[in-house]
Amino acid sequence: MTSEEQKPSDYTEGEIEVRTLAVERLTFFADAVVAIAITLLALDLPVPHGETNAQIWHDVLAHRDEYLAFAISFLVISAHWRGHHAVFRYVTYLDGRLATFTMGWLFFQVVTPFATRVITGDGAFQFRFIFYVLVQIGAFLLFSLMVREIEVRHLYRRDIPQHLFRHTYIRELGMAIGFLLSIPVAFFTAWAYAVWAAGPLAVNAYRRRRGRLPFDD
Numbered sequence: 001m002t003s004e005e006q007k008p009s010d011y012t013e014g015e016i017e018v019r020t021l022a023v024e025r026l027t028f029f030a031d032a033v034v035a036i037a038i039t040l041l042a043l044d045l046p047v048p049h050g051e052t053n054a055q056i057w058h059d060v061l062a063h064r065d066e067y068l069a070f071a072i073s074f075l076v077i078s079a080h081w082r083g084h085h086a087v088f089r090y091v092t093y094l095d096g097r098l099a100t101f102t103m104g105w106l107f108f109q110v111v112t113p114f115a116t117r118v119i120t121g122d123g124a125f126q127f128r129f130i131f132y133v134l135v136q137i138g139a140f141l142l143f144s145l146m147v148r149e150i151e152v153r154h155l156y157r158r159d160i161p162q163h164l165f166r167h168t169y170i171r172e173l174g175m176a177i178g179f180l181l182s183i184p185v186a187f188f189t190a191w192a193y194a195v196w197a198a199g200p201l202a203v204n205a206y207r208r209r210r211g212r213l214p215f216d217d
Helices: 011-045 053-062 064-088 096-119 123-153 165-183 194-212
Strands: none
Touching: 011 064, 011 096, 053 064, 064 096, 064 123, 064 165, 064 194, 096 123, 123 165, 165 194
């Protein structure tokens, strides 16, 4: 049995310590990358100009799309991070596939600021919009693979909430569906991103029916 095929119950005490430390390092690294991604969102925000209050307000309104895109992307990245935090606080072991999936997930977090600049560009709105959506779908897919690896390989603490994995899959699926549904809407209106709220609303409705979800903490 290779180290990649082992489960935590097969590890020696030394291996457990090493893999636990690896999880902590990976989690800290992920937090830092997400923080950088959020910071990058603000770097390209246009600074309003004007010699009077009226001129400044006029300039702010002229760049309202950029400011709105920043706010939306901030919420999107925050939602990704909250899901990551809800799961990884119970992860105690790390294997190669989990590390690989995590790096892929972080790739999409770092690409999100670029996708935000793309979606606020001029012309070809549908292409720009779909590109942004595909970036988020990629993040949801990679995170689902991460969670699946944690569940199947038993890389978690014994006190993990019973329904954490099921709730997380539902959350990721609900968010992904909200983004997917917005694609056809984008061919009719530039306000298609409003459909993205459908995912969180569906998850909240599920929460009210089933009780409080683990990632509400």
